[in-house]
Every structure is written in structure tokens, then in C-alpha cells.
Amino acid sequence: MLLTFSNGVHPQEFKGWTHEKAIERLPFFEDYVIPLSQHIGAPAKSLVRKGQKVSRGELIAEPTAYLSVAYHSPVDGFVTAIELAEHPGGKMVPSIKIKADRFSAQRMSKKTINWKSLSSKEFSQQLQQSGMVGLGGAAFPSHVKFAVPDDKKCDYLIINGCECEPFLTADHRVMAEYPEEVMKGIEILHHFLKPKKTYIGIEANKADAINKLTQAAKQYPALSVEIVTLEVKYPQGAEKMLISAILKKEVPSGTIPLDGGYLVSNVGTVAAVAEYFESAKPLIERIVTISGSNIKRPANLLVPIGTSLKQVLEACGGFKSSASGESTRILLGGPMMGMAQKSLDVPIVKGTSGILALSPAEVRNFDTYKCIRCGRCLDACPMFLNPSTLGLLAKKGMYEEMLEENLLDCMECASCSYVCPSGIPLVQSFRVAKAINRERKVA
Amino acid sequence: MKKELTLSTSPFLHDSASTKWIMFQVIYALLPVIAAATFFFGLSALLLIAVSVMACLITERMFTKTRQQEASSLKDGSAVITGILLALTLPPGFPLWMAFIGGVAAIGMGKMIWGGLGQNIFNPALLGRAFLQSAFPTAITTWSVPDGRYFGLRGTNLALPFFQGESLDAVTTATPLALMKFQQEGTEWLSLLVGNTSGSLGETSAALLMLAGVYLGIRRVFDWRIPLSIILTVFLLSGVFYLINPERFPSPDFMLLSGGLLLGAVFMATDPVTSPYTSKGIWYFGFGIGFLVVLIRLFGGLPEGVMYAVLLMNSVTPLLNKFTRRRVYGHLKNG
Numbered sequence: 055m056l057l058t059f060s061n062g063v064h065p066q067e068f069k070g071w072t073h074e075k076a077i078e079r080l081p082f083f084e085d086y087v088i089p090l091s092q093h094i095g096a097p098a099k100s101l102v103r104k105g106q107k108v109s110r111g112e113l114i115a116e117p118t119a120y121l122s123v124a125y126h127s128p129v130d131g132f133v134t135a136i137e138l139a140e141h142p143g144g145k146m147v148p149s150i151k152i153k154a155d156r157f158s159a160q161r162m163s164k165k166t167i168n169w170k171s172l173s174s175k176e177f178s179q180q181l182q183q184s185g186m187v188g189l190g191g192a193a194f195p196s197h198v199k200f201a202v203p204d205d206k207k208c209d210y211l212i213i214n215g216c217e218c219e220p221f222l223t224a225d226h227r228v229m230a231e232y233p234e235e236v237m238k239g240i241e242i243l244h245h246f247l248k249p250k251k252t253y254i255g256i257e258a259n260k261a262d263a264i265n266k267l268t269q270a271a272k273q274y275p276a277l278s279v280e281i282v283t284l285e286v287k288y289p290q291g292a293e294k295m296l297i298s299a300i301l302k303k304e305v306p307s308g309t310i311p312l313d314g315g316y317l318v319s320n321v322g323t324v325a326a327v328a329e330y331f332e333s334a335k336p337l338i339e340r341i342v343t344i345s346g347s348n349i350k351r352p353a354n355l356l357v358p359i360g361t362s363l364k365q366v367l368e369a370c371g372g373f374k375s376s377a378s379g380e381s382t383r384i385l386l387g388g389p390m391m392g393m394a395q396k397s398l399d400v401p402i403v404k405g406t407s408g409i410l411a412l413s414p415a416e417v418r419n420f421d422t423y424k425c426i427r428c429g430r431c432l433d434a435c436p437m438f439l440n441p442s443t444l445g446l447l448a449k450k451g452m453y454e455e456m457l458e459e460n461l462l463d464c465m466e467c468a469s470c471s472y473v474c475p476s477g478i479p480l481v482q483s484f485r486v487a488k489a490i491n492r493e494r495k496v497a
Numbered sequence: 498m499k500k501e502l503t504l505s506t507s508p509f510l511h512d513s514a515s516t517k518w519i520m521f522q523v524i525y526a527l528l529p530v531i532a533a534a535t536f537f538f539g540l541s542a543l544l545l546i547a548v549s550v551m552a553c554l555i556t557e558r559m560f561t562k563t564r565q566q567e568a569s570s571l572k573d574g575s576a577v578i579t580g581i582l583l584a585l586t587l588p589p590g591f592p593l594w595m596a597f598i599g600g601v602a603a604i605g606m607g608k609m610i611w612g613g614l615g616q617n618i619f620n621p622a623l624l625g626r627a628f629l630q631s632a633f634p635t636a637i638t639t640w641s642v643p644d645g646r647y648f649g650l651r652g653t654n655l656a657l658p659f660f661q662g663e664s665l666d667a668v669t670t671a672t673p674l675a676l677m678k679f680q681q682e683g684t685e686w687l688s689l690l691v692g693n694t695s696g697s698l699g700e701t702s703a704a705l706l707m708l709a710g711v712y713l714g715i716r717r718v719f720d721w722r723i724p725l726s727i728i729l730t731v732f733l734l735s736g737v738f739y740l741i742n743p744e745r746f747p748s749p750d751f752m753l754l755s756g757g758l759l760l761g762a763v764f765m766a767t768d769p770v771t772s773p774y775t776s777k778g779i780w781y782f783g784f785g786i787g788f789l790v791v792l793i794r795l796f797g798g799l800p801e802g803v804m805y806a807v808l809l810m811n812s813v814t815p816l817l818n819k820f821t822r823r824r825v826y827g828h829l830k831n832g
Contacts, residue, residue: 065510220510294826307827377502384502389509396504410509417509423516423573424615429720429774430514437826442774460825468508475516482506 056258058285059298061436063469065220065288065390067259068416071345071352073223077231079356080369084154086360087139087401088114088125089147093193095121100150106133107155111162111336114150117182123195124185125150126336128358130158142363142386142393142400149401152360164333169242174201177246184330185337185404190214190225190291190320191387193405196327199319202247202312209315211249212300213240213324215256215263216284216291219388222408224341227354228322229256229263233270237279239324242331244277247317252279253300254321257286288390289467293318295436307463322407337404344370348382348411357402364398366409373411381414389416390468420477431470431480437463441470441480448483453490461487514717519769520574522718526709527581527764533705534698537643538589541651542698548593550580552600560609575614579603582622582764585699586757586804587629590641590651590669594658595633602628619811620771623804630804640695642670672696674756674800677747689754699760706759719767722776726783727762727790728753734791746795758790761803771811777821778814785810 091097098115108114108127115125131154139149154160172180181197188194202208213236217225229236240252254271256264264283271279282300284290294305297316305311311318322341329335338359345352350371357366363384367373377384385392386406402409431441439460447456461484470480534542557576570576583603587596603625611617630637641651673684673694688694692702700706714721736749752758766772766786773782786806793802824830 063512065512298826304827306829307825309827380503382503383505383509385507385509387507389507391507392509393507394502394504394509396502398502412509418511418513420511420515421517424613426516426519426575426615426769427774428519428769429779430512432774432823433776438823439825440822460828463825463827472508472510473512473514475512475514475519477511477515479506481508485506 056283056285057299058287058290059295059436061434061438061469062287062289062295063434063472064286065472067286068220068345069223069226069259072221072343072354073226073260075223075227075352075354077227077341077354077356080358080361080366082129082154082160082358083361083365084156085362086128086131086152086154086358087149087362088128088152088360089139089141089149089401089403090115090125091141091147092403092405093123093187093195095119095195097148098122098125100136100148102133102136102150104133104135107131108133108152110158110160111338113183121195121198123187123197124183124336126185126338127152128338128360129154130160131155140397140400142395142403142406144393162333162335164335167331167334169331170245174246180331181327183336186323186327186330187337187404188320189322189326189340189404189407191391191405191407193403196323199317200243200246202317206312207315208247208312208317209250210301210317211240211243211247211252212296212316212318213252213254213321214291214293214296214318215254215260215267215321216296217260218257218286218288218291219390219392219408220288221345221410222343222388223345223354224343224407225320225322226260226263228325228341229260230266232325233263233266235325235328236267236321237270237274238332239326239328240277240279241274242327243319243324249317252277254279254281255284255290255296255300256281257290258283259286288469289436292436292465292467294465307460340402340404340406342366342402342406343408345408346410346412347415348373348375348377348413350374359404360401362398363395363400363402363409366402367398367411375413377411381417381419383410383412383417385410385412390472391466422478423476425476425478428475430473430475434469434473436467436469437465439464441484444484445478445480448487453487454494456484456487457491461491464488517573519718520578522713522716523578523764524574524581526713526718527578527585529705530585530699530702530709531581533692533702534585537693537701538641538651538698539646540648541589541654544593544650544654545587545589545591545596545698546581546584548596549584549587549600550577552597553577553580553583553604556601556604557609560605560613570613573614576604579608579621579625582699583625585760586622586626586697588637588640588697589643590639590653591636592653592656594656595629595636598632599625599629615770617770618814619808620765620768623765623808626804627808639669640672642695643693643701670695672756672800673751674794677751677755678794678800683747683751684755686750686754689751697757697760700757703754703759706763710759710763713763713767719769720772720779722779723767723772723783724762726780727758727766727787730784730787731758731790734788735795738791738795752791752794756794756801757803761807762786765803765807766810771814773814773817773821775818775821775823778817781817781821782810782814785813
């Protein structure tokens with residue numbers, strides 16, 4: 055029996071289009087847009103002027119607070135503007151626009167950083183300067199995540215290689231192609247966090263990744279790394295579900311995993327950390343899965359941050375059929391938690407794990423019916439909430455009562471909406487309810 | 498020209514089962530049962546089902562019309578299921594006009610006054626039957642023999658309201674359960690399986706009902722734990738009584754195969770609206786129904802108790818849901 059958590063859902067995987075495709079580098083294009091706010095926390099402050107020449111990897115914006123990271127130019131080129139631009143999240147965000155130098159070879163000089171000589175504090179500062187954030191999707195600043203306060207301890211380091219979202223294969227390819235980088239990243243984190251034990255959790259559908267990492271882990275006997283094969287189930291890659299699956303422990307409501315001694319990090323982030331300390335290359339590119347039935351040539355691409363969605367899609371041959379229509383969607387991220395885009399002009403940001411072009415083959419338009427209390431959502435919710443009752447309360451606008459039904463424990467994994475046979479927009483209404491409760495609290 | 502891309506919020510994938518799909522799966526599973534009813538009770542069966550379904554559809558439409566709701570609620574198939582299920586609980590010779598009233602009561606009192614689909618406490622089909630049982634106690638306990646004639650109508654199908662109907666077919670008999678209760682007379686095991694015994698339209702063929710249950714369970718249309726817990730409880734509990742006194746109490750296999758138990762366990766108790774949705778609640782619900790069925794059949798005044806057992810457990814479903822809530826992840830206590 056493979057390890058896993060209770061409840062959850064089994065959406066179709068759709069990973070076959072890209073899971074065997076090696077990572078390719080996307081060619082450089084002309085225009086790049088770097089939003090100065092790509093995660094929660096404070097936006098960065100621009101250090102460049104319009105017209106200024108910048109080189110690839112050069113610092114162009116510095117952090118303004120603890121929960122804030124640096125940004126770097128993805129190319130050799132010129133700053134063309136510093137202005138508001140569309141962000142994939144839907145807002146207009148101050149952004150630095152860069153035009154690439156067409157005659158540059160876009161090379162970067164490499165130098166290694168001697169991480170063994172760093173203190174924990176210096177390590178954290180290095181990460182902040184490298185612009186590192188979690189690459190799994192939420193883009194939480196890594197220097198905050200990997201800074202363990204004095205009153206806390208990281209007993210268990212859990213590397214998240216689940217990639218439970220359908221379609222996405224970026225982490226899978228990282229593990230299959232760069233197992234040494236992953237292990238080096240673990241070595242670095244191990245040095246600073248000193249966990250008792252390190253686990254790498256991988257879903258059973260990535261056998262090649264499991265084999266490669268098992269081989270690579272043999273080179274590091276001192277690290278006590280255990281590779282755990284997990285059942286293919288959504289949302290296996292959610293932090294709390296991964297801890298449940300591997301350690302059979304729950305994270306008490308209202309606390310963070312580190313309070314219990316667990317630290318979970320996405321596998322792609324770990325490899326990126328290793329790359330930074332080996333080459334001093336900051337986070338200026340990331341691996342993105344481009345897939346979906348409406349994409350001509352699905353791929354796993356190494357994409358410079360700031361490349362526009364349109365250019366990435368064109369590099370994959372564009373759409374098979376028109377991308378506008380009731381049953382088509384262009385998403386950033388996975389189909390369960392990703393965001394639909396209204397324009398192709400938005401840039402790829404640090405948290406973009408995938409670009410999906412879905413067509414009617416995947417997007418079914420559902421009639422909605424009344425709740426028949428079938429309980430499928432109760433059997434799906436990994437937090438053991440009662441989405442049925444929450445949904446009825448939301449429909450009546452009883453948002454405060456929803457708090458008593460533990461609305462705030464909902465992590466918006468969307469399993470409830472996925473299974474609801476009546477097509478009731480459950481998780482969608484929970485997001486609205488949370489936002490309204492937040493506003494009421496402020497007001 | 499630049500066309501707008503469509504926006505919506507995640508998730509963008511959806512499980513293939515829809516409420517309409519669920520309802521139609523139940524209707525498909527009922528088709529063999531309807532065929533068997535027609536085989537054993539002829540045209541009478543089809544007429545009763547047609548009248549009952551019509552009554553349900555008309556009633557639902559009348560209610561949605563007066564409330565200016567859309568007619569689309571008819572399309573979900575739930576009213577059709579109620580109509581078929583109600584008819585399947587009626588004796589073959591039942592007057593059609595009474596069946597019509599039963600359909601009106603089932604949808605009107607059993608579903609629409611509660612607020613429509615998903616809001617009702619009691620199973621609509623069983624509530625309709627309970628209404629008929631109290632309104633027409635004689636007609637609903639007059640059973641005709643399954644004699645394989647197709648066109649000959651049974652009993653008093655065509656009786657007019659408030660007139661003593663001319664009996665077209667006076668050949669009546671007792672159901673296996675009544676035979677057992679009042680005459681201590683058993684029925685062949687094989688007859689119960691095949692269904693050539695007297696009884697309500699849809700309850701006689703145990704084999705088909707079990708097949709339908711297996712189909713619905715495998716396709717995950719309903720929660721298999723409900724029929725399983727009912728059947729297990731009835732089997733074990735009546736087994737204990739049978740071991741204590743085989744002279745007085747029927748054998749557990751007879752208890753399972755006779756009467757409305759399988760029809761109730763497979764099609765009535767599994768109604769998602771009126772059964773609990775928590776894991777523990779589902780098991781308690783099934784145990785409760787099984788327990789009440791055995792109690793009523795062995796110690797009550799009536800030969801059959803499935804209808805009352807399900808309706809009684811329906812009434813405690815909200816309580817079961819409330820008191821069997823699962824502890825939320827990361828919380829120490831329930832609630």
C-alpha cells in the first residue's frame with residue numbers, strides 16, 4: 055500500500071503529453087516585463103532608470119522589507135519603461151519593462167558561492183538577494199521559509215515532488231533530469247536546517263524520477279534521505295496532506311508546519327537553490343509546463359521570467375483552434391488551483407508552474423442543480439470540512455456563520471467543486487466568503 | 498479582431514458524474530425491475546407506473562409554475578424516479594386513480610412543500626405510499642396472483658373514485674410475508690429470487706434487485722454502505738432470532754429475499770437527499786433501518802415494515818449528520 059492522506063480526489067492526469075519531454079530552453083525574445091510584486095509581502099523597489107543598460111542576471115530591484123525579494127534582469131538589454139503593467143493575478147502592478155539586446159549572446163559568467171562558510175543569517179540574506187521564491191505555485195519567499203527562528207526547530211525536512219496537479223510535469227522533469235541538483239540542494243538545506251530526517255515525497259506515477267533520485271541519494275549517505283512513493287491523488291502535494299501521508303501527523307489548525315518541526319519545500323525550489331550557490335545565477339528563469347488539448351506542441355520549457363504568455367505559446371506552435379469561447383481557457387498554473395487569463399500579454403512570473411490551453415475536451419460546461427446532499431464533497435475534502443453545509447450558508451450570504459463551520463481551515467484545493475455532481479461552485483463561493491469576512495473584519 | 502478569452506475561477510476540471518447522470522443511472526437500473534413487474538403482472542404494471550410518473554411530473558410542474566420557477570427541474574429526472582418507485586411499491590390490482598393521488602402526495606407533500614429537490618426530510622415515494630396506506634388501507638393490501646397474463650388487468654385497476662369497483666379479477670392471495678406471519682407458511686427460495694410470488698410490483702424479484710444494487714454500487718451512483726449495512730443488520734439480527742426459535746421466527750434468508758427489503762435497501766434508503774452523508778451516519782442509518790425492519794416484521798402488527806423503517810430513519814437523518822460530524826483536520830475535537 056502506498057502512503058497517502060484521507061479523502062481527496064482522482065482527476066484524470068493528462069500528464070502524458072509532456073511527462074517524457076526533456077526540458078528545452080526557450081529562445082530569447084525582444085520584450086520582457088518584470089512585475090515588482092510576484093508574491094505576498096512587500097513589492098521590490100526599482101534600482102534602474104528608463105533607458106539604462108542592464109545585463110543578464112543584474113539586480114534591477116531590491117527588497118524593501120523582510121517579506122520581499124530582489125529582482126534581476128532576465129536578459130542583456132535596456133530598460134524601456136517602469137510603469138504599471140498587467141500581472142497574471144489580474145491586477146496592474148508596477149513593472150520594469152526591458153528590451154533585449156539583439157546582438158548579445160546572453161551569456162552569464164559563473165562563480166560558485168562558498169555556502170559552507172555562511173552563517174544561517176547570511177544564507178537567508180543570500181537567498182533574498184537571489185530573488186528565490188517557492189516555485190511550486192504560491193511563490194513564498196524562500197529566505198523566510200528557510201530561516202528557522204531560534205524558538206523553533208526543523209526536525210523533518212520534506213521535499214515535495216508530488217506535482218499532484220493534472221497536466222503539470224515541470225517538477226517531474228527536474229527530478230528526472232537534474233537529480234544531482236536536487237540532492238545538492240538538499241545538502242545545502244541540510245547544512246543550515248540540520249533536520250533529523252529528510253524525505254522526498256513523490257507520487258507513484260513518476261517512476262523514472264523515483265529511480266533517478268534513489269540513485270543520486272546514494273552519493274549522500276550522510277544526509278539520511280528517504281524517498282517515499284505516494285499514491286497518485288489530489289491534493290497530495292498540499293503541505294498538510296504531504297505531512298499526513300509521510301509522518302501520519304496533522305498540523306494543528308492555526309499553526310504553521312514549522313511549529314510542529316516540519317518544513318516542506320517544493321523540489322524545483324531545492325534544485326534552484328543548488329543552482330544559485332553553484333553558479334551565482336539568480337532566479338531569472340524557471341521551468342514551465344505548456345500543455346492542454348489546445349496546444350499544438352506541448353513542452354517543458356526553461357522560460358526567462360518576464361517572457362509574455364503569447365511568445366511562449368507561439369514557441370509551442372500556438373493553438374490548435376481558437377482560444378476564445380465558452381469552453382476554452384488559458385490558465386497559468388494547474389487546472390485545480392490555477393488562474394484563467396483574459397489576455398496573452400501577461401508575463402511569466404516566478405510562481406508560474408504551467409501554461410494550459412484547455413478546450414472543450416477538458417472544460418465541461420455543467421448545468422447546476424440543487425444540492426442533493428450526496429456527500430461526495432465530504433468524502434473529497436482533505437480537511438474533513440462539510441462543503442455541502444458551507445455551500446448552503448454561502449448561498450444564503452451567511453458568511454460569518456461559515457466561520458463556525460471552519461471556513462478558514464479551507465485551503466481552496468477545489469476538490470469539493472471537482473466532485474459536486476450538481477455543479478455547485480463551492481470553493482469559488484468559499485473564496486468570496488473569506489474575502490468578505492476579511493473586509494468586514496477590517497471595516 | 499481580438500476576441501476576449503473566457504474567464505472563470507478554478508477548478509477547470511470536473512468529475513464526470515452529474516446529478517442528472519446519477520438520476521438517469523437510477524432510472525436505467527430500474528428498467529429491468531419494471532420489465533420483471535410487467536412480466537409477472539402484465540399491463541397493470543405498466544399502467545400503474547405510467548399514471549404514477551405522470552402524477553409526479555404534473556405535480557412538480559404545478560408547484561414550480563406557481564412559484565415562477567423554471568420548468569427545468571423536471572429535466573433532472575428526480576420526479577420520474579419518485580413516480581416509478583411509488584408505483585413499484587403498489588399492489589398490481591391497485592386502482593389507477595388512487596395511484597394518481599399517491600403521486601400527487603409524493604411530490605407535493607414529500608418534496609415540493611419542503612422546497613423541492615434536496616430539501617425534503619422524507620423519501621417522497623415512501624411518503625406517497627404512506628399516504629396511500631392510511632387513505633386506502635384495503636386497496637393497498639389486496640394482492641393479486643402473478644399469473645403471467647399480459648393484457649388482463651388485475652384487480653380493480655379501473656375502479657372509479659368513490660364507487661365500489663367491479664372486480665375484474667377476484668383471484669387474490671397473500672404475500673410471502675403475510676403467509677409467514679399469519680399462517681407460518683414459507684415460500685420457495687427460488688420463487689423469491691425469481692419473483693413469481695405475490696407482492697408489490699417491484700419487490701418480488703430479489704435477483705434483479707440485487708443486480709441493480711451491484712450495478713449502482715459499482716458505478717458509484719449511490720453509497721454502497723447503505724444497502725450493505727441494512728442487509729447485514731437484517732441478516733444477522735433475524736439470524737439470532739432464528740437460532741433462538743426456528744419454529745416461531747423466519748430464517749434470515751427468507752427475511753432478506755421477501756417483501757420490500759431489497760427494493761427499500763437498494764432504491765429507497767439510498768436516496769441521497771434523505772440519507773446521512775457522514776461516514777458514521779451512513780452506517781448508523783443502515784443499522785437503524787435493519788433493526789426496525791426486523792422489529793416490525795417479527796414483533797409488530799404488520800407483516801412488512803420496510804416503509805416505516807426507512808421513513809423513521811429519514812426523520813433522524815439531520816440528527817445523525819449533526820452528531821457524526823468528522824473532526825476537522827488539525828482540530829482536537831469535533832465541531
